[in-house]
Amino acid sequence: MEIFLKTVSALNDETRVLILRFLDEYGECCVCDLQESLNMIQSRLSRHLKILKEAGFLRVERKGTWGFYAIRSPLDRFRTEALREIRHLEIALPPLKKSSQNGACKI
Numbered sequence: 001m002e003i004f005l006k007t008v009s010a011l012n013d014e015t016r017v018l019i020l021r022f023l024d025e026y027g028e029c030c031v032c033d034l035q036e037s038l039n040m041i042q043s044r045l046s047r048h049l050k051i052l053k054e055a056g057f058l059r060v061e062r063k064g065t066w067g068f069y070a071i072r073s074p075l076d077r078f079r080t081e082a083l084r085e086i087r088h089l090e091i092a093l094p095p096l097k098k099s100s101q102n103g104a105c106k107i
Contacts, residue, residue, distance in 0.1 A: 003056070004078075010055035011082060015040075016048050018093075020057060020071070021086050026096045028061075028070035036097040057083075 010016055022038065023029060029037070035045055049069055052058045057079055059072040075083065 007055045007057075007079065007082075010051050010057065013048070013051075015044075016052055017086055017089070018091060019045075019048055019052060020083060021089070021091050021093060022096075023058070023069060023071050024083060024087065025093060028068050029096070030063075030099070031067050031069070032099040033096065034069065036099045037094050039094070 018038065019034070022034070031042070031045065031049070034040070034049075035042055038045065049058065049060075049067075053060060053069075057072060057075070058069050061068045061070075071083065072079075
């Protein structure tokens with residue numbers, strides 16, 4: 001029950017749904033790329049990423065001091081279906097602005 005509620009709670013936020021849709025569209029992104037693309041300050045973005053990771057949607061890979069986030073694979077059926085529904089939402093998705101090169105951030 002606790003895992004289910006954590007997952008549902010993670011989806012109950014427009015910004016987190018946007019982040020999921022963004023990562024689903026563009027694939028793995030460095031935190032700096034997400035900051036630039038979503039025009040979000042690092043502390044706010046980190047909070048949302050943590051919630052999505054704890055809810056089982058994201059994986060993070062550390063490369064030096066930077067975290068690279070992506071949709072976790074494989075996802076269970078519930079999370080897969082949630083992501084499928086998010087793909088059908090009318091979301092104004094910003095373009096990917098790459099600030100990282102070769103695993104290193106420029107900011």
